[in-house]
Amino acid sequence: MTGRYGVDQLSWALLVISILISILSRILDSQVLAMLYIIPLGIVLYRMFSKDISKRYQENIKFLNKWNSIKRKINNRIQRIKGLKYYKYYKCSNCKQTLRVPRGGKGKISITCPKCQTVMIKKNPNAKDKFLCIFFLLCYFLPYLFY
Helix, strand or coil: CCCCCCCCHHHHHHHHHHHHHHHHHHHHCCHHHHHHCHHHHHHHHHHHCCCCHHHHHHHHHHHHHHHHHHHHHHHHHHHHHHHHHCEEEEECCCCCCEEEEECCCCCEEEEECCCCCCEEEEECCCHHHHHHHHHHHHHHHHHHHCC
């Protein structure tokens, strides 16, 4: 329809939320949830047929900014878990910057933070620590994946 806003990413997200609430209401056999799934659908319809295009566009931009920051955090965590085979991650004691150090070798290593130039002496990570690192990182990151 001419002069209407149509469907955007926020509308799709609201539609997915509505479907998830509907499925959850069927699983839990809840009348309250069965009524709540209509609210996101109503918002989607209102946004689709709205003539105030600039306001709907601004709402979508705000949603995309929040969505992209969440997506970036999840991707960073996934990349960090994938890199556990070759890298060990440390936090700078001064500025809390995350530092990535290659695995291998024996003894202690000197790590210099590129942000604040603090020098730390740490035990050199080797492949024996890999299983423990994966276990602890999964325990650390698992709650963030389900919020």
